[in-house]
Structure formats: structure tokens, C-alpha cells
Amino acid sequence: MHDRTTHTAPTRRDYVKYGGAVVGGGLLAGCTGDANRESTTPSTDSEPADGSEATEDGSYTASISPMGEVSFDAPPETVFTRLxxxxxxxxxxxxxxxxxxxxxxxxxxxxxxxxxxxxxxxxLDWTGLYSSWEPSKEKLYELDSDIHLADPAWITKQDNWDRADIDEIGTAVSPWFGNSLSDRHAEPPADYAAGYEYYTLWEQFERVAEAFQEQERYEALAAIHDDLLSTIEANLPAESERPSAVMLASADIEQIYAYTLDTPGFLTAHTRPLGAKDAFEGAVESNSVVDFEMLLEADPDVVLLLGGFEPETSLPERREAFRNDPVGSEITAVQNGRLYPQGARYQGPILNLFQLEMTAKQLYPDAFGAWPSYDEGPYPEIPDDERLFDRQRVADIINGEF
Structure with missing residues (x-):
């Protein structure tokens, strides 16, 4: 049963409202152009992302699918997120x-x-925040955030939410402004199917920056991202010389999940530009359960282990599980010691920079410098002359000192 509690008290956010326009048809943004590049330039088939407009009273609009055009009286100060x-x-x-x-x-x-x-x-300190995987409507009233940086099309896939609930929160508390189904170009629910658009990670980031009126920060980070992609593209080996690879996640060797490296969507924003060969050759879909026999048949040159950076995860134990299995130990990547850690697929722009650099080194050490030996702790120190982007510059941008 849906929560139908009626809130009739005046909201302090009467100044924040939807502009009413829904982003119209067009082709799916992010599907055109070079498939190996996470472009920061919006597709010409989608509404321009630089259409944020300010009025004389200081209010402004920003646009993203599936919400369409959203009006703000001032940049949001508190932010609800889900992913x-x-x-x-x-x-x-x-x-x-x-x-x-x-x-x-x-x-x-x-x-x-x-x-x-x-x-x-x-x-950064996110400890103790409300865990919003299955958010309640009442909790959103309680949090009273200035923006819901989340995709209502995804929220309504849960049993306790429908379109009326989304509209209520968007009017009584604050707007929704996010897009999640671009992760793997998933099909939206019926209420949001018309005109739903897909974005690359950086296309969506540009629109989010407009909602916060932080276009200069976006442009500065996008320039670093573009330079990093240019470095990668200029130094990639010929396709015939590239290794085969798989990305895996597992709590134990009894249930191993495989994820694709080059399918559309921002989940592959750190692997698709690197153009490694899919060891499964398209025979295994993303989020499929595989076993050591299937992995040995694919026989990847490189295995990327999701969650390998998480502090509670023992990367040495994961590697040992492969080496101790009579089948797993025969995999080329295991025999050559090429089992590497990865962070997260639901990455923001900063994690994307680190993961592009990391994965480039893991796949192509001769071209980008070797990935250091890593078992635990923070992202390893990379020699200055082997870094693919400027950490201090990124830090300055985040801190607003640029």
C-alpha cells in the first residue's frame, strides 16, 4: 500500500517548482559518436546542456531527463542522493x-x-547518513533537502512509490534532478518512457553543475577529463596487441558476478575508452553469475576485481582463492599475477579520473606506466612523471581555489 499521508502545511520551498516542460524526443544522447569516448559534448540530437537561464530576480532553470526543465530560486545547499x-x-x-x-x-x-x-x-565524511536505497516519503520530508539528486524513474520502480508520490515530494519539498537509467541504458517505467534520454557520465555532470550554478567548476574538471582521454587515445596499442579482460565481483568464490567492459552506459565510463578485448566475446551479459570453468574457457589476460579498494575487503584473500582453486589457477591472468583492484561502477567524475588512470596502467603498463603492487589502503602513490592527471589541480577545483 502506498503512503497517502496528506501534507497541507505551507512548504518553505514555494519558490522552487518544476518549469513544466518535459525534454522532448530526439535520439538517445550519448549513443552517437566514438563509442570509446565519454564525451563532454552533448549529442546534437538532445537538448543543449548549456541552457541554464537566470532571471532578473536571480532564479534560474536547468534541464535534465526525465524531469525536463526545473526552476531554482537559489543554488541548492543540502542534497539528497540515492546512488x-x-x-x-x-x-x-x-x-x-x-x-x-x-x-x-x-x-x-x-x-x-x-x-x-x-x-x-x-x-570527505559520509558516515552515518540516511541509507536511501529504499527511501520512505516521510523520511524525505524529514530530511527537507534542497534538491533530490536522484532519478524519479528509478525510484518509482519500488513498490512503495508511484508518480503521485514523486510529484508530491517535488512540489512540497524540493525538485528531483537526476538520471540513473543511463547506467546501462535500461528501459524506463511506463510513466517516464516518453522522451527519456540517456547521457554519458560527463554529460549528466554538466547538467547537474548547471543546477548548482557551478559551470566553471564543471568546465575546469571537464578539461582535465578531456586531456586524460586524449592521452589515453594517443597511446593505446593497436587492437591486435590489446589484452583480453573481464571485470568480476564476488564475496566468495561460490558466487562470482561478471560485468561487461564496453556496453553503453556510464557504468563502463572507465573501461570502454580503453578498448580491451572482452574475454567472453559477448557471450556473457553484464551481472551474470560465472564459475571458474567459464572463466578458464574465456581465459582472460587481465581480471579486474570490483570492490578491491573497499577497506573491509581483503584483496590478497581474493587472489589466493583464485590461486588455490585447481581450475581458477589455470587462468592466464592468475598465472601471470594480473588480478587488479577496481573501485566502483557508479562513479562520479573524480572517481572516474582515478579509475581511468588506474585501468590504463593495469591493462597497458608499457604505454602508461606499471600499476604499483597493491594489497590494501589508499590509492597507491604514482610517481609524478607517471601520473595521468594533476591531483593538486583537481583538489583545487573541488575546494573552489582555481
Whole structure:
């Protein structure tokens, strides 16, 4: 049963409202162009992302699918999120401490800080926040956030939410402004199917930056991202010389999940630009359960282990489980010691920079410098002359000192 509690008291956010326009048809943004590049330039088939308009009273609008055009009286100060790509966007814009909710906050606080540790003068603390994987409407009233940086199309996939609930929160508390189904170009529910658009990670980040009126921060970070992609593209080996690879996640060897490296969507924003060969050759879909026999048949040159940076995860134990299994030990990647840690697929812009650099080194050490030996702790120190982006510059942008 849906929560139908009626809230009739005046809201303090009468100044924040939906503009009413829904982003119209067009082709799916992010599907055109070079498939190996996470472009920061919106597709010409989608509504321009630089259409934020300010009025004489200081209010302005920003637009994103599936909400369409949203009006703001002032930049949001407190931020509700559900998935960590949105939390990562707020963090990149200097709002990491303004988040009121997120999925598995303690887990992702530990994981994110393994990377944040390498950004001078930047700190992050998400511990103890409301865990919003299955948010309640009453809790959103209680949190009273200035923006819901989450996708209502995804929220309504839960049994306790429908379109009326979304509209109620968007009017009585604050707008929704997020897009999650671009993760793997998933099909939206019927209420949001018409005109739903897909974005790359950085296309969506640009729109989120407009909602916060932080276009300069976005442009500065996008320039770093573009330079990093240019470096990668200029130094990639020929396709015939690239290794085969798989990405895996497992709590134990009894249930191993495989994830694709090059399918559409921002979940592959750190692997697709690197163009490694899919060891499964398309025979295994993302989020499929595989066993050692299937892995040996695919016989990848490189295995990327999701969650390998999470502080409570023992990377040495994961590697040992492969080496101790009579089948797993025969896999080429295991025999050559090429089992490497990964962070998270629901990455924000900052994690994306680190993971692009990390994965480039793991796949192509001759081209980008070897990935250091790593068992635990923060992202390893990379020699200055082997870094693929400037940590101090990124830190300055996050801190607003650029």
C-alpha cells in the first residue's frame, strides 16, 4: 500500500517548482559518436546542456531527463542522493559535506576515501547518513533537502512509490534532478518512457553543475577529463596487441558476478575508452553469475576485481582463492599475477579520473606506466612523471581555489 499521508502545511520551498516542460524526443544522447569516448559534448540530437537561464530576480532553470526543465530560486545547499554517481557529482562540485542521504553511506565513505586520500586538502565524511536505497516519503520530508539528486524513474520502480508520490515530494519539498537509467541504458517505467534520454557520465555532470550554478567548476574538471582521454587515445596499442579482460565481483568464490567492459552506459565510463578485448566475446551479459570453468574457457589476460579498494575487503584473500582453486589457477591472468583492484561502477567524475588512470596502467603498463603492487589502503602513490592527471589541480577545483 502506498503512503497517502496528506501534507497541507505551507512548504518553505514555494519558490522552487518544476518549469513544466518535459525534454522532448530526439535520439538517445550519448549513443552517437566514438563509442570509446565519454564525451563532454552533448549529442546534437538532445537538448543543449548549456541552457541554464537566470532571471532578473536571480532564479534560474536547468534541464535534465526525465524531469525536463526545473526552476531554482537559489543554488541548492543540502542534497539528497540515492546512488553514488550523483553523490560523486555533488562532491566534485564542492558539496560533499552537504549530502543528506545516499545508498550504503558507511561502505561508500570507506571506498571513496581510498581515492580522496590522494587529493591534497580534500576531505570527505559520509558516515552515518540516511541509507536511501529504499527511501520512505516521510523520511524525505524529514530530511527537507534542497534538491533530490536522484532519478524519479528509478525510484518509482519500488513498490512503495508511484508518480503521485514523486510529484508530491517535488512540489512540497524540493525538485528531483537526476538520471540513473543511463547506467546501462535500461528501459524506463511506463510513466517516464516518453522522451527519456540517456547521457554519458560527463554529460549528466554538466547538467547537474548547471543546477548548482557551478559551470566553471564543471568546465575546469571537464578539461582535465578531456586531456586524460586524449592521452589515453594517443597511446593505446593497436587492437591486435590489446589484452583480453573481464571485470568480476564476488564475496566468495561460490558466487562470482561478471560485468561487461564496453556496453553503453556510464557504468563502463572507465573501461570502454580503453578498448580491451572482452574475454567472453559477448557471450556473457553484464551481472551474470560465472564459475571458474567459464572463466578458464574465456581465459582472460587481465581480471579486474570490483570492490578491491573497499577497506573491509581483503584483496590478497581474493587472489589466493583464485590461486588455490585447481581450475581458477589455470587462468592466464592468475598465472601471470594480473588480478587488479577496481573501485566502483557508479562513479562520479573524480572517481572516474582515478579509475581511468588506474585501468590504463593495469591493462597497458608499457604505454602508461606499471600499476604499483597493491594489497590494501589508499590509492597507491604514482610517481609524478607517471601520473595521468594533476591531483593538486583537481583538489583545487573541488575546494573552489582555481
Amino acid at each position: 553514488t554517481h550523483h553523490a560523486g557529482m555533488a562532491f566534485a562540485l564542492g558539496r560533499g559535506g552537504s549530502i543528506t542521504a545516499m545508498h550504503a553511506p558507511d561502505y561508500y565513505d570507506g571506498l571513496w576515501n581510498q581515492f580522496v586520500d590522494r587529493l591534497p586538502g580534500v576531505s
